[in-house]
Amino acid sequence: MKLPKRTVSDEVPTSSMADITFLLIIFFMVTNTFAATRGLDFAVPKEDKSTQTIEKQESVLLAVHPGGRFEADGRAIELDKILDYLRPKLERDPLKPVIIRPDPDASYGDMVRVFDVLRQGKDKGVEVRNISIPTQREIEQFWY
Amino acid sequence: MRLKARQKPNAVVPTASMADIVFLLIIFFVLTFNVDVDKAQVVLPKTGLRFEVPKKSAVISVTEAGQIRVSSGEETSTTVSGYEDVLAFAAEQVARDAEKAFILKADARVPYQTIDRILDSLKQARASTIYLLSDQETVEGAG
Numbered sequence: 001m002k003l004p005k006r007t008v009s010d011e012v013p014t015s016s017m018a019d020i021t022f023l024l025i026i027f028f029m030v031t032n033t034f035a036a037t038r039g040l041d042f043a044v045p046k047e048d049k050s051t052q053t054i055e056k057q058e059s060v061l062l063a064v065h066p067g068g069r070f071e072a073d074g075r076a077i078e079l080d081k082i083l084d085y086l087r088p089k090l091e092r093d094p095l096k097p098v099i100i101r102p103d104p105d106a107s108y109g110d111m112v113r114v115f116d117v118l119r120q121g122k123d124k125g126v127e128v129r130n131i132s133i134p135t136q137r138e139i140e141q142f143w144y
Numbered sequence: 145m146r147l148k149a150r151q152k153p154n155a156v157v158p159t160a161s162m163a164d165i166v167f168l169l170i171i172f173f174v175l176t177f178n179v180d181v182d183k184a185q186v187v188l189p190k191t192g193l194r195f196e197v198p199k200k201s202a203v204i205s206v207t208e209a210g211q212i213r214v215s216s217g218e219e220t221s222t223t224v225s226g227y228e229d230v231l232a233f234a235a236e237q238v239a240r241d242a243e244k245a246f247i248l249k250a251d252a253r254v255p256y257q258t259i260d261r262i263l264d265s266l267k268q269a270r271a272s273t274i275y276l277l278s279d280q281e282t283v284e285g286a287g
Contacts, residue, residue: 014163017163018159018162018163018166021163021166021167021169021170022166024166024170025166025169025170025173028170028173028174028177029173031177037196037197038194038195038196038197038277038278038280039191039194039195039197039247039248039275039276039277039278040191040193040194040195040275040276040278041195041273041274041275041276042273042274042275042276043272043273044266044267044270044271044272044273044274064256102256102260103256104255104256104257104260105255105256105257106255106256107252107253107254107255107256108189108206108250108251108252108253108254108255108256108258108259109189109190109252109253110256111256111259112189112191112252112276112278113189113190113191115191115276116191116192116193116278116281119193120192120193133263135260135261135263135264135267136257136260136261136264137264138264138267
């Protein structure tokens with residue numbers, strides 16, 4: 001008796017490929033977060049008690065008040081005028097410390113705005129090399 | 145005259161390129177894949193200058209309500225009860241890796257005194273670099 005010859009398909013079955021890849025896409029889309037992974041870097045100075053204390057008069061004090069009001073050395077100033085105010089001072093002394101001192105009730109966002117303006121100074125020809133954001137404890141410990 | 149038989153359009157949808165397209169999409173998602181270790185919903189401050197933060201940095205998040213969460217960057221963040229816990233967390237991270245970077249993911253509306261206490265804890269723990277997480281500032285009128 002002659003048996004019928006069984007033929008094996010030489011094609012790779014790819015019909016389920018699209019289903020699998022779509023499942024993978026759905027997984028990545030759901031679990032992926034285009035998280036904000038960018039920000040302003042802030043190098044923390046090492047606490048060194050032997051460091052020479054800077055006289056308040058030698059630095060520029062930028063105060064941040066609640067409601068988005070800013071002061072430079074005690075005088076009210078607009079955010080976009082800060083670099084113009086600093087320009088002559090930094091031309092005389094490029095290492096002049098600029099201290100940001102936010103009010104405890106000021107918003108964090110306003111403090112970041114000032115810090116951002118100072119950091120952007122380099123691109124606008126006013127490089128602020130010495131930015132300091134002392135904490136309340138440091139102010140109480142070293143300023144008084 | 146005998147008319148030509150009408151050509152029947154092929155009823156099959158061509159799907160041969162489907163796999164290529166989805167593979168390209170998969171490659172895109174694999175490359176941009178980023179599991180967020182902290183799911184806290186915050187309105188980040190906007191800055192014009194932004195730098196890429198190092199991967200696996202420790203995260204400290206502060207919501208508008210003042211809830212503080214911490215994560216070493218490798219596991220999901222957990223809520224801490226006070227600034228002492230932030231200091232203990234930061235000290236532990238710095239003890240493991242002295243160059244560990246910290247990301248401060250804080251809501252822009254949070255009063256500065258909260259941030260001051262956290263920055264102070266990080267300074268006391270001798271953290272070397274802190275990244276203040278921010279959103280891109282848009283040009284006025286454009287966004």
